[in-house]
Amino acid sequence: MNIAVLGASGWLGSTISAEALARGHRVIGLARNPQGLPEGVTARAFDLNTEQSLAEALAGADLLIASVGGRAAGNHEIVPATAARLLAELPKTGVKRLLWVGGAGSLEVAPGEVLVAQPSFPAEYKAEAIAQGEALAVFRDSQSPLAWTFVSPAAEIYPGERSGAYRLGGDQLLVDSEGRSRISAADYAVALLDLAEQDAPAQTRVSVAY
Incomplete structure (x- = not known):
């Protein structure tokens, strides 16, 4: 698969790219500064802050995995804006499927209560979580024909070894037997690539945790 x-130069983007390469897929890495992308990735410069042609950047790709965040530059509005752009422009390209690296903040901890609204939610991640929730709303309100899947990680996503184990859920926060919601970045990437290879459910959100 192509x-x-x-966002291939970011922490999650590079982890996802490595998992895809290990499975024998061709990876096209899109990044503002693609010079540092790992060997084996077809590197292409692409800046979301410009009007650069998305169709040209994605030439030859079958599927797009989008890992977009505004933490580094403090421009969290880029997250829902990118969701809207992809929904509008991807149907005009050869890419028919989108897997979106989402956030956990919009997951429900109780009926009508989301994680980001809890008093214990870390303040330093709140703007990022809200932006991802806005992106989810953009997807759900869209009439685009694009087959999209919003993939939320657990509340805690961290550097860790690849075990290949995970559970999939829906809009509710998944927790383990100790009440913790966690997943390593490597195993999140495993779940994401499994979804890519197995035709992820479209027009919906899935969650990933141990």
């Missing part, structure tokens, strides 16, 4: 990764 998989494009938007």
Whole structure:
């Protein structure tokens, strides 16, 4: 499969790219500064802050995995804006499927209560979580024909070894037997690539945790 990764130079984007390469897929890495992308990735410069052609950047790709965040530059509005752009422009390209690297903040901890609204939610991640929730709303309100899947990680996503184990859920926060919601970045990437290879459910959100 020819998989494009938007945000391939980031922590999650590079982890996802490595998992895809290990499975024998061709990876097209899109990044503002693609010089540091790992060997084996077809590197292409792409800046979401410009009007650069998305169709040209994605030439040859079958599927797009988008890992977009505004933490580094403090421009969290880029997250829902990118969701809207992809929904509008991807149907005009050869890419028919989108897997979106989402956030956990919009997951429900109780009926009508989301994680980001809890008093214990870390303040330093709140703006990022809210932006991802806005992106989810953009997806759900869209009439785009694009087959999209919003993939939320657990509340805690951290550097860790690849075990290949995970559970999939829906809009509710998944917790383990100790009440913790966690997943390593490597195993999140495993779940994401499994979804890519097995035709992820479209027009919905899935969650990933141990």
